[in-house]
Amino acid sequence: MTLDQDLVRHLSEVSVSVELQTPEMTLNIGPQHPSTHGVLRLVARVDGERAFDVRPVIGYMHRGYEKLAEVRNYPQITTIVNRIDWVAGYANEIPFITAAEKLMELEVPPRALWIRLILTEMARMASHLIFMASYPLELGAQTPLFFALRERERVLDLLEGVTGGRFHPNFNRIGGVKPAYGSGSQTRKLIQDLPKTFYEETRVAMDEVLHVCDQLEDLVAGNEIILARTKGIGVLPPEVAVAYGVTGPNLRASGVAFDLRRVEDYLPYDQFEFNVITGQNGDCWDRWWVRLQEIRESARIVQQAIDSIPSGPIQAKVPKVIKVPKGETYVRAENPKGEMGYYLVSDGGQGPYRLKIRSASFSNISILPWILEGVLVPDIIAIMGSLDFVLGDVDR
Amino acid sequence: MQLLAEVMSNFWLGLIIKLLIVALLVPVIGMIIGFAEMKLSAKMQNRVGPYYAGGRWGWAQLIADGLKFFQKEDIIPADADRPVFKLAPALVLGATVALVVVIPFGPNMAFRNLELGLFYALAISSISTIGVLVAGWSSANKYSLIGSLRAAGQLIAYELPLVLSVVGVVILAGTMNLDAIVQAQIATGIPYVVPQFLGFVIFFIAALAELSRLPFDMPVAESELVMGYLTEYTGFRFLFFFLAEFVNMFTMSAIAVTLFLGGYHFPGLSGDLATVLGPIVLIAKSFLLVFVMLWFRWTFPRFREDQLQSMAWKVLVPLALANIAVTAILKVVI
Amino acid sequence: MTSSQPEAEAPEQEQETVEAPHPLTEFANSVAEAVGGEAVITFDTVKVSVPADRWAQALTTARDEFGLVLFSFLSAIDWSNETAVGDPLEQPLEEEYIELICTVSDVSEGKRVTFSTRLDHDHPEVQTLIDVYAGANWHEREAHEMFGIRFIGHPDLSHLYLPEGFLGHPLRKTFPLLAREVKPWPGKVDVEGMPSEEGEEGEAAEGGEGAETEEEEA
Numbered sequence: 001m002t003l004d005q006d007l008v009r010h011l012s013e014v015s016v017s018v019e020l021q022t023p024e025m026t027l028n029i030g031p032q033h034p035s036t037h038g039v040l041r042l043v044a045r046v047d048g049e050r051a052f053d054v055r056p057v058i059g060y061m062h063r064g065y066e067k068l069a070e071v072r073n074y075p076q077i078t079t080i081v082n083r084i085d086w087v088a089g090y091a092n093e094i095p096f097i098t099a100a101e102k103l104m105e106l107e108v109p110p111r112a113l114w115i116r117l118i119l120t121e122m123a124r125m126a127s128h129l130i131f132m133a134s135y136p137l138e139l140g141a142q143t144p145l146f147f148a149l150r151e152r153e154r155v156l157d158l159l160e161g162v163t164g165g166r167f168h169p170n171f172n173r174i175g176g177v178k179p180a181y182g183s184g185s186q187t188r189k190l191i192q193d194l195p196k197t198f199y200e201e202t203r204v205a206m207d208e209v210l211h212v213c214d215q216l217e218d219l220v221a222g223n224e225i226i227l228a229r230t231k232g233i234g235v236l237p238p239e240v241a242v243a244y245g246v247t248g249p250n251l252r253a254s255g256v257a258f259d260l261r262r263v264e265d266y267l268p269y270d271q272f273e274f275n276v277i278t279g280q281n282g283d284c285w286d287r288w289w290v291r292l293q294e295i296r297e298s299a300r301i302v303q304q305a306i307d308s309i310p311s312g313p314i315q316a317k318v319p320k321v322i323k324v325p326k327g328e329t330y331v332r333a334e335n336p337k338g339e340m341g342y343y344l345v346s347d348g349g350q351g352p353y354r355l356k357i358r359s360a361s362f363s364n365i366s367i368l369p370w371i372l373e374g375v376l377v378p379d380i381i382a383i384m385g386s387l388d389f390v391l392g393d394v395d396r
Numbered sequence: 397m398q399l400l401a402e403v404m405s406n407f408w409l410g411l412i413i414k415l416l417i418v419a420l421l422v423p424v425i426g427m428i429i430g431f432a433e434m435k436l437s438a439k440m441q442n443r444v445g446p447y448y449a450g451g452r453w454g455w456a457q458l459i460a461d462g463l464k465f466f467q468k469e470d471i472i473p474a475d476a477d478r479p480v481f482k483l484a485p486a487l488v489l490g491a492t493v494a495l496v497v498v499i500p501f502g503p504n505m506a507f508r509n510l511e512l513g514l515f516y517a518l519a520i521s522s523i524s525t526i527g528v529l530v531a532g533w534s535s536a537n538k539y540s541l542i543g544s545l546r547a548a549g550q551l552i553a554y555e556l557p558l559v560l561s562v563v564g565v566v567i568l569a570g571t572m573n574l575d576a577i578v579q580a581q582i583a584t585g586i587p588y589v590v591p592q593f594l595g596f597v598i599f600f601i602a603a604l605a606e607l608s609r610l611p612f613d614m615p616v617a618e619s620e621l622v623m624g625y626l627t628e629y630t631g632f633r634f635l636f637f638f639l640a641e642f643v644n645m646f647t648m649s650a651i652a653v654t655l656f657l658g659g660y661h662f663p664g665l666s667g668d669l670a671t672v673l674g675p676i677v678l679i680a681k682s683f684l685l686v687f688v689m690l691w692f693r694w695t696f697p698r699f700r701e702d703q704l705q706s707m708a709w710k711v712l713v714p715l716a717l718a719n720i721a722v723t724a725i726l727k728v729v730i
Numbered sequence: 731m732t733s734s735q736p737e738a739e740a741p742e743q744e745q746e747t748v749e750a751p752h753p754l755t756e757f758a759n760s761v762a763e764a765v766g767g768e769a770v771i772t773f774d775t776v777k778v779s780v781p782a783d784r785w786a787q788a789l790t791t792a793r794d795e796f797g798l799v800l801f802s803f804l805s806a807i808d809w810s811n812e813t814a815v816g817d818p819l820e821q822p823l824e825e826e827y828i829e830l831i832c833t834v835s836d837v838s839e840g841k842r843v844t845f846s847t848r849l850d851h852d853h854p855e856v857q858t859l860i861d862v863y864a865g866a867n868w869h870e871r872e873a874h875e876m877f878g879i880r881f882i883g884h885p886d887l888s889h890l891y892l893p894e895g896f897l898g899h900p901l902r903k904t905f906p907l908l909a910r911e912v913k914p915w916p917g918k919v920d921v922e923g924m925p926s927e928e929g930e931e932g933e934a935a936e937g938g939e940g941a942e943t944e945e946e947e948a
Contacts, residue, residue, distance in 0.1 A: 059889075071907065103773060136697055140696070141697035143694050225696050228703055239799075243864040262840070263839060264840060327772055328773070329774060358803040376700065
């Protein structure tokens with residue numbers, strides 16, 4: 001008995017006064033990781049649940065595009081350029097081919113421009129639908145993935161029907177677009193154009209895409225848990241965004257109504273009615289919302305374009321061996337991820353002297369150290385997902 | 397009927413029969429629920445689900461998966477605490493099976509009708525928390541440990557609403573004996589979900605959290621923690637955890653049905669018919685609740701850990717307390 | 731002040747942003763005057779070249795006075811006579827230099843200016859733009875590792891894309907491509923007949939001399 005009493009008294013005297021030291025842990029997210037959209041590595045110092053000093057390490061997918069472009073001629077470059085942002089393959093080729101055509105002072109026939117516009121908008125829908133699928137998945141909802149990817153398959157089927165490729169179309173040629181049926185000198189004399197079923201299939205597909213946007217809105221937009229996980233998270237003020245060069249839906253979600261489709265004339269967007277969607281707060285929710293609305297706008301543009309497509313040749317007359325005259329220019333386009341531009345320096349040869357590729361995701365994720373400062377670890381995933389980047393676009 | 401009653405009254409024979417029934421029931425129900433999850437989720441997501449295993453229905457998919465797990469190599473990490481590592485799945489599955497014991501499948505048809513049946517049930521369900529903690533700790537893996545601590549935090553936080561939400565039922569029924577609670581509901585003719593709707597909702601939410609089902613599955617689906625406390629488990633030990641989760645879904649639903657939805661009773665059933673059809677009614681009602689749990693999983697994303705905790709402590713516990721207070725007052729007044 | 735094409739921005743459909751049509755020459759001239767450089771309009775792009783010691787001030791003026799707040803990119807061009815890969819320049823340069831280019835834009839009408847400056851070829855260094863545009867951080871790191879440009883005042887010029895300890899500056903014209911050491915550009919036709927390999931593989935075979943395949947692409 002006394003032993004017990006002594007023990008009890010002893011134990012009660014020993015008070016736990018040690019400061020529980022929680023040292024900071026260096027957390028390494030990636031490079032192989034389900035939520036980082038590719039091989040991105042984040043080195044974060046984590047104190048409990050909060051992350052400080054997040055440093056992205058990129059370059060795992062660096063393929064040296066700019067050096068590759070210096071040893072290839074223009075038709076060869078179009079084969080590789082669509083691999084930069086592989087989710088929206090077609091859209092990467094447009095500013096490049098427009099830059100080359102500008103230096104050659106070529107007049108691209110209107111039918112080719114319409115076709116380019118339709119396919120670019122389809123690439124935009126494909127990219128945004130992947131975002132619609134993967135972003136709720138990172139938050140835990142598994143069902144929107146299937147809805148969005150189902151419709152993306154429709155769009156990719158259309159792209160494949162026209163260009164022959166779902167992800168890497170390589171459909172542009174200097175002066176227009178590639179003839180859809182065959183490419184030999186004999187078949188050149190036949191009528192080569194969009195597949196006959198393309199028009200009707202596109203109309204049906206656009207209706208389905210609009211329908212799935214409604215479904216996604218029902219499923220995701222009103223969900224309390226999604227709102228709790230995205231509203232107010234990762235707020236990006238517009239001044240910071242422009243200083244870092246963030247463009248595209250990320251910038252528009254912060255309230256800046258800047259859409260390159262309105263201010264640049266690389267494609268005839270002024271012939272169509274569409275809205276420039278902006279958000280109010282610049283948080284993850286707004287970035288999701290802006291992209292959903294942009295899918296709708298793209299579908300409407302395609303519907304208008306399909307109804308008003310002019311007839312005519314699809315490629316301007318170009319010499320057999322293409323030499324682009326001396327000059328430099330910068331052409332930028334509204335890619336799904338943001339502003340994609342090519343600074344083309346030509347010395348009169350068959351290939352560029354220097355091709356600088358300005359990719360959207362590179363600037364978009366340069367903001368990660370700023371935006372992830374002091375953020376809870378699960379929110380890191382939410383914020384990164386909402387920026388919608390692709391590592392091919394980052395690393396080139 | 398007479399023969400059955402005589403057989404059951406013999407202690408050893410009855411015991412063996414009860415053990416056999418439980419041993420068969422648990423895996424079969426686990427597999428049925430697993431299969432239902434696959435097929436239902438496929439329906440909701442515009443897919444087909446298991447198709448090739450077993451004709452064109454895919455019913456043999458779970459059996460095939462089970463066999464696959466059994467023939468996998470049993471890997472235990474070198475630094476792991478071997479006996480504890482092996483104990484953890486047994487704890488979790490054991491706690492679940494032990495819950496099945498008190499559920500009344502018909503009038504006087506619980507495997508063991510304890511006077512403190514409800515108390516026993518809630519207490520036993522906490523043992524699986526220990527299983528989770530032990531699993532993470534014995535894995536000798538930093539991330540498993542963090543995952544299991546997080547899981548334990550969530551499980552402990554939601555114990556309180558779970559317990560408090562059923563107090564209202566106990567007040568109304570006046571007993572903790574599960575069979576007697578069902579009888580009380582039969583006597584008044586109104587299942588307790590009507591007067592105790594708030595308690596039902598809180599119990600359901602807390603049960604979802606106890607099961608680590610979406611929207612509360614942070615412990616298992618952490619993006620940077622691989623599979624949380626389950627990382628180092630392979631083969632049939634992993635199968636045990638998964639089986640435990642499915643069976644636990646069933647038992648929690650069965651308890652909810654017993655407490656709130658009238659248990660094995662169906663209007664118009666009495667006497668011998670009740671003895672035969674009672675279990676079927678109970679299982680059907682439980683599957684209904686299980687269906688709702690599956691439905692939630694495929695619809696909602698997951699809560700963040702701190703949102704989860706604040707919901708438990710700041711929302712559910714005060715509501716449950718308020719429920720108890722109101723029930724107690726009304727019981728005295730009315 | 732030269733212009734290769736007469737320029738007039740077409741009025742766009744107005745919904746949120748209204749384009750006030752004015753020729754770029756006026757804009758280009760005003761920018762050049764304000765920063766003390768020379769403006770050129772090359773194929774719809776306004777290019778203003780400034781001396782290297784006024785680099786940071788020029789961009790500060792662009793940002794503050796002309797509202798060019800959106801930082802598009804910063805990169806360099808290696809004007810050099812010897813090239814390890816690719817074709818050399820048609821007309822050899824008298825003086826080799828590294829041209830630093832930086833494009834900035836505004837966010838309302840889409841006016842953009844590409845500022846350029848000339849740096850020494852062998853030891854290029856220039857003031858950093860981090861204080862003017864925060865986004866220049868990563869672009870300058872990339873320019874540093876690709877060209878060897880030293881940005882004075884940059885806090886951390888570590889490698890962005892290339893692994894640690896990578897020797898050389900890849901985008902310089904003198905940097906050889908290993909694949910091209912093995913097979914000379916423009917990728918001479920291999921002995922194992924090329925014509926069957928169309929499409930992806932054939933791109934290595936289609937070189938400057940591959941006239942028949944050129945015709946199909948064109």
